[in-house]
Amino acid sequence: MSNRIRLQIARYRPEQESEATFDEYEVPYTKEMAVLDGLNFVKDRLDGTLAYRWSCRMGICGSCGMDVNGEPKLTCATFLTDYAPGPVRIAPLRNFPVIRDLIVDIGDFMRKLVKIKPWIVRAAEKPLAEGEYRQTPEELEEYKQFSMCINCMLCYAACPIYGLDPKFIGPAVIALAQRYNLDNRDEGSAERMSVLSEHDGIWGCTFVGECTTVCPKHVDPAGAIQRYKLTAAVESMKSFFAPRGA
């Protein structure tokens, strides 16, 4: 015997309509059922035309981010029982163009991500014979928090600055830049600085702080951005008082 809960799900069918509407479905739920399980029930049993993204069901892949009752959430880690007696309103993530129903286009993020070179940049690779790049647990701890980002886009959906000005490079990109900047094996921080210190980089952020609040992996992008502002300010002071080659 299980309880039932109403799901109000945003539908956008571009071939039929020019605005999103909400369809309502009633699903049974048990205490271990996530919002994503509710969507899967709708898709499997009630309405096969519903479109949404998901994959791992365990907070790793970052595909199932949606707006649940006004808050950006990973639907696999958000439980129906917490919204009882309902209804639960499920909409696509804010601040992104909607392709269909609950599916958004994150191409803008992907294009921005590449700009900050999210990989370990080396001026010259050392020969294989010299062995691996070794790292102490303390050195790992420096950047580990930022490496937990799963690109789920909840931080972009929560950021009003990104919503108002889509040119802003955004929280996750900056946190991921810090992930590599703080890695002692990396030598690319100067290249990243030139991208991040632009107007639409770190200085676009006015520290609303909601990116950190909604992050399901405790990455703290807001902290990363403020720390980076400090670094950028110190660097610019240094170059002002002690220009290179002087």
Next chain:
Amino acid sequence: MEQTTDVYTPYHPRWLRPRVSTYWWLQKPAYLRFILREGSCMFVGWFTVYLLLLLDAVLEGPLAYEVFLAWSGTPWVLALNVVTLAFVVFHAITFFQAAPQAIVVRLGRTRVPPRAVLLGHYAGWVAVSAIVWFVLLGV
């Protein structure tokens, strides 16, 4: 049915681009707190101007100072300064709350806990207030 709008992208269906509401800052308490924190800088600015006016009056002599005091006692200046004080306190508290996120302090290999950074700010506030108190009143 076939409404061509600026959202049409070749080779893609029409994408829906919902607009951000003008009143987005009323949608969440956190957004409202943010707007109040940012807006409070106007009041911080006013306090600075007020201090400069006070300094100017003091430098001009006892008469100007008396005039300044009388002006400060008028209801609207008093009311403005009460509101300003509230906003400046709000600004300081929210600023301090944000500080541990931006300032990561290390002692050797360990990171100083964010709470200690926060308490350090409050300790600094108390210390500076005590010095100002001592200089002004000598007690």
